[in-house]
Amino acid sequence: MRKPKDFDSELKALADKAKAIKERRVRQLGELVTATGADTLDADMLAGVLLHAATVKDAATKEGWRKAGAAFFQGKTRQPAPRSDQRSEGALPLDGGAAPR
Template sequence: MRKPRDFDAELKALEEKARELRTRKVQQLGELVIATGADQLSTDELAGALAAIAETKDTGKREAWAKRGVTFFESGSRRTASASQSNRRSAPAHQASPQSPAGGSGSQ
């Protein structure tokens, strides 16, 4: 006879995993802001720039921003202190490439 599944425990585990993923995403976005130097902007300037970029439908601009983002990550021009931090940042950035134009546009 099979053991019945504990759906409540599985749901709780999935909720915890989702919470961890959201926390990691927020941390990585903060690291990206710092690495690009956008932390020197005021909150209003940064929010306005990101809002304008998110509203942009021009694929040419978005592709240019994406290329600039790739160049940024490949150049190693980030202001990171340790290699372990840079390795941790580069992998999510490549995974989240649809969001790269938003991060890269804050510098334009």
């Protein structure tokens, strides 16, 4: 006779894997913000920029952003925004994340 499947443990394993993937994605997004120098922006401004970018419909504008992003990742224009030693009011602190550069 075959051993019955343990569906509960399989579901738990899948849930754990999904959680790990979500955590990795959040960490990578944070690393992207830091790598581009956008961590110098206060949280309100960064949120506003992202909200605007998410609503833009102009294909030419999006293509320009895509090309600039691709060039950044290829190292052609890897010049992040200048960093300030002072954190702007409203900026999020680094809680156990990467050390500031």
